[in-house]
Amino acid sequence: MSLTQILGRRLGLEPYEFPVLALMGSLAAILICAYTVAKVLRDALFLSQFGALALPYAYIAVALASVAFVWLEGITTRLHPRVGGTRFNQYTAIGLGALAALLLPIAPRWTIACFYVWTGSQAMMLLPHFWTLALDTWDSRRARQVFPVLAGCGLVGGLAGGALSGWFTPRVGHVGLMWIMAAQLVVAHGLTRIIESRRTQHHAAPATDAVSNASRWQILRRSRYIRIFAGSFALSVIVATLVDFQFKLQIQRAHPDPLALTVFLGRFYIAINGVALLFQFGAAGWLLQRLGLRASNGLQPASIMLMSAWVATSPGTLAVLALRSVQGVLSQTLGKSSIEIYYAAMRTAERRLIKPALDTLVERWSDAAVGIVLVVFLHVLRVPLRAITIGTGVLAAVWLVLSIRLDREFGAAFEQVLSSRWIEPEAALDSVRIPTTRRAMFEALQSEDESQIVLALELAANGRDPRVARAVRGCLRHPSENVRIAAVQAMTSLGLRDREDVVEGCVASSCEPLSRAAVAYLVRWGKRPAGFARRLLDGDDRRLQASLLDALFDHPGEAAAALTTAWIDARLSAGDPQDLMLAARALGVVRGRTSAGRLQRLLACDDLDVQREALRSAVRRPSPELRDALLGLLLVPELSYETRQAVAALGDPAVPGLRRLLDGGSGPRAQELAARTLARIESPRAIAALLTLVRGADERRRYLGLQALARMREHSGRPVLGRSLTHRVFLRELRDCRAARRAALALADSTLAAVRLLADSYREAAEMALERALQALACWYDPRPLTGVLERLQSADRNAAAPALEYLGHILPRNVFQPLRAVFEGMEALDATGDGAAPDLDEQLRQAWRSNDAWLRACALHAARVVGTPDPTVFMPRPDDTSAVRAEFAAWHGASPAPASGARAVEEVAC
């Protein structure tokens, strides 16, 4: 395997991405090199010209300039969209860099002040634009591998920048260094153009992603995640600025000569970047992968907290130097990479808009805030420097807390994306309660369009509004029957009084739906519901009696008292199917144990409609006496749904019977129905019964068990298995998934169609195992995002799979997540081919043949027949093999009309 292939696997890159990575790395190096040169020049010139105590004023000036530049960038990109934020910044930086080099000898004091402001504001904006480009190129998962490399390239650039400043200043002077910086910016611009053109060849961003209509402020205001991110980022900058201030105060005292100060700063930046580089390539990527984002991001504030304590207790150059070095190394390595990865949770269009502004403004305004605080504390209140050190430690602690919160929100952001296909009915109903919707509903009720009115009436049932209520009542006299039906139903749902008795008039209507709706209304909201019910029951209109019983079934209320056992028995003795249906329905309404025997009689009736009604009543009046009768009906296809509900209503008493069906003696359909019914029972005994399926060796039974448990979790809204058991089951299914993927990979490139079919079957087995694994997770974790996770992991698109892995990486413990990551982030492909030796096809076929998967066995047999295996005696069918295996075996051994020649013909066709 070549170095490029190994790198590709390790970094998760496609072959075409290597040139882009090389270009991006070069761009990062040049930009950071130029920025380091600018920083050294800025600090050296400013400190020698104005002194460290003038820094707070400079921070404020930089913050104001940042606002101006961000505003200017916004205006320019809006007026000239083709130029874009990146190009605008690069052009401006090149121009201003060259201008500073020209003006420094002429007006040094003003140029130094302006140069400081420029490097802190506009020049700094070049870096966020670079990271935006990187985030557009790689998803958050690959960013974990690629960004440390880019940050490492940046550090190389930082080292080069330090070297340039340290050793070239005595030779070319400050002006010469400025010209070098301007030239580097020109090269950076050229590289950016090349990268953009290469990226668009492979990564055309969807048009919908290109722009966001919201302003930066609106984006910030509506997203809690971005707000917390900004807060955490601001604290990181504030802490870093305070550390930097303490450091500069110390070194200014140590090096009063400007040239010596420049040389010291240059060497310091070389040293710090060198250490950071070693850390970056040695540990940063590994830490990000092993510890995760939260720990990696928290390392910086935690270490600053501890070191601030050290500085506060034993102040001195060494302690401050150590504090600044640790902060510098961690912020350039883990800090930088993790901050950029946190940006990945934002929508692309919003990120493009907000990142440069957020990076620049938060950083500069945080600097300004520090500046103001320092001015007040040092110049006005004259607090000692130790107080600043203690304050730094306290702020680092707050930053640590906020970064933990940010990480939680990061997971939630992915959860939201993955759950977006999950529709909560409550959300739809809530929208009807919005004033604008109510107004639209009222207008629709006044319209002349019948379908519009009916729809508005259906929606009106979900929200209360006096104007809408009046309009609903008005619809009772509408000429259209459909409108009147919908109006009566809306009145029933809203509980509106019918003061003019219009609804009562609808009972006698020849339109059955209208009459049914009217009966339902009067049973629930009529003036004398019991009397009304008695009148209908004593009458001889069966249609109205059926409507009444339906209404009583849904809302028994006081009207249910009108229904007597004598009335039901009269219907039962009549024996007519219509009468039996009425009796069955009535049994669901009456209370007491008298109904069980009667229901048992009706369940044994030959008429499916009567049985269905009896089952509905059995759901309402569950009785253990009905258990055997109900279990007997479970396998009747026409009654399956109602029977499942009736059996589930029995609860635990039904579990032993269902358990017997799970054993498989009554066939696979009975197993499936029993598992589904147990899912509805939701009791510990039902869970225990399903766990016997989950723990078994048969994959189909495991699927049934896990599917039922996941459904149970979804219905009940609470975990149905313990967390550790969930993880164990998940890992077991994942092992199957991994094994099947490996086998599929090993066979996929075969020239034989029969072998490729086996590879496809393995791939399908891997997908099924993955589905089982995620169903296992759904037994404890929230099932909503897991639906999205499955879809994304099953897609071949790595970018689509990235949020799914990001989410799972967030919720799962590390030891559970690592095997999953190994399966989906390319590591198993490396394992599958091992040292590059070709897999032994005969052994692969034997492995498939040894599996418990009937279809894999059939495919293995077929492939062995086509390939002509050296030892056909290995492939002897078992007594429990499926018809597919038996047919294949018969064809191979000449018992079928199409022996080996048929397989060859099909092979040719398939090839």
Added chain:
Amino acid sequence: MLTPVERVQILKNADLLKDVGPRRLLALADVSRELEISNGQVLYAEEDPADVLYMLVAGRVRLLAGGRTTSEVGPGEAFGTWALVDSSQRGHRAECIADGLALALHRDAFYDVAAGDLTLLKEVVRVLAKRLRALVADQPGEARVEREGLDAARTPAETPSAQIPPAGPPADPGAALEAAALGEKPERAE
């Protein structure tokens, strides 16, 4: 007689079903039937309702529209794919020109299986949506005019067996979709 595995292998060649997992195809393989075809046999005429998908195992079939040959189908290729989703007239004629064997999948049998397998149905809809998108993308103007647009999107097969160039536009919309079903690239008619 073909074994279930061989039938699955044949069905997997149909563009519409190529991304469906083999286990799911096994259910379709069970309900598909083998059909021996002989030279000169007309499998369906232009006015026949589309109700069966054919997969050719051996032999050769010519597809004609308005008396002109639009393409030829050889072993391993499917024709009449659109029958699985559209019951209107075929719009073209299929005639056997070399003895062989075909696998026929009836629409009703397909839906019986698909009714119990949502994933299969989802996969088929996904492929159909992809094809329609390709048609619309290639011929936006025509695609807006429902039938005419589809008429124009008919081309010769790019498969090795389809060597006969198209001879004028056919009269039916199914032909364009049929062409797409055969994996042909639609192009604008002259």
